Amino acid sequence: MNMLSPKKTKFRKQFKGRIHGNSKGNYALTYGSYGLKAMEPERVTSRQIEAARKAITRYLKRAGRMWIRIFPDVPVSKKPAEVRMGKGKGSIEFWACRVKPGRIMFEVDGVDLNDAKKAMTLAAAKLPIKCKFVERNIWLIKKKIQKIFQNLRMKS
Numbered sequence: 001m002n003m004l005s006p007k008k009t010k011f012r013k014q015f016k017g018r019i020h021g022n023s024k025g026n027y028a029l030t031y032g033s034y035g036l037k038a039m040e041p042e043r044v045t046s047r048q049i050e051a052a053r054k055a056i057t058r059y060l061k062r063a064g065r066m067w068i069r070i071f072p073d074v075p076v077s078k079k080p081a082e083v084r085m086g087k088g089k090g091s092i093e094f095w096a097c098r099v100k101p102g103r104i105m106f107e108v109d110g111v112d113l114n115d116a117k118k119a120m121t122l123a124a125a126k127l128p129i130k131c132k133f134v135e136r137n138i139w140l141i142k143k144k145i146q147k148i149f150q151n152l153r154m155k156s
Contacts, residue, residue, distance in 0.1 A: 003046040004072050005095045013077050013089055019043070023102040029136045031067045032107030034116035036123055039130040043096040044105075046072040052123035056106060059119040064110030072097040099129065 019041035029035045036052075049070060056066055072095035079090035099105065106123060108116050117133050124131035 003050055003095070005046060006071075006073050009073075009075070012075070013092065014075055017074075017098070019098050019100055021100060023100040026069055026104050027102040029104060029107060029134065030069075032065065032109035033136045034109070034111075034113070034120065035069075035104045035107040035134045036120045037132045037134045038099045038103045038105055039101055039132050041098075041100050042129040043074065043076070044070065044072070044099050044127060044129070045076075046095045046097075048127055049097070049105075051126040052106065055122040055126055056108065056119045059122055060108065060111055060115060063115075064108055067107040068105070069107060070097045070099060070103065070105050074098055104134070105131070 023038075027037075049068065049072060053066070053068060060066070074096045075092045076094050076096050077090040078093035105127075106120065108119065111119075113135070116135075120131070120133045124133075
């Protein structure tokens with residue numbers, strides 16, 4: 001299985017760190033019409049991302065288009081079982097992504113609303129956090145377009 005992991009990193013190992021606050025960016029749909037939004041902070045592993053991706057593609061039968069908006073770039077180290085304290089930090093066990101609340105993790109487009117909702121529900125079951133299905137606000141886009149046209153009329 002080909003899991004997601006960075007090709008190259010500046011440092012081999014990282015501190016654990018804390019995930020606090022809401023997502024600074026990536027809280028709105030950019031590419032697709034429907035998405036899966038994280039509601040709590042957590043580390044999502046590359047295996048979990050892959051399992052969610054498979055669940056979506058299998059349900060949609062490769063129809064439409066899908067985007068994965070998260071990437072596991074945090075190395076998580078672990079020491080073997082029954083090893084005494086000390087002797088340095090353990091080796092890298094897996095790669096994870098720090099996900100903050102409000103972050104869009106997956107997006108789909110070119111599929112029916114009910115199909116997208118079901119696919120995202122299946123994907124959410126594979127993830128360790130509470131997720132929310134979101135769809136693009138068409139009325140919001142229309143408002144933005146109207147504002148642009150008003151600005152153009154005022155200039156001319």
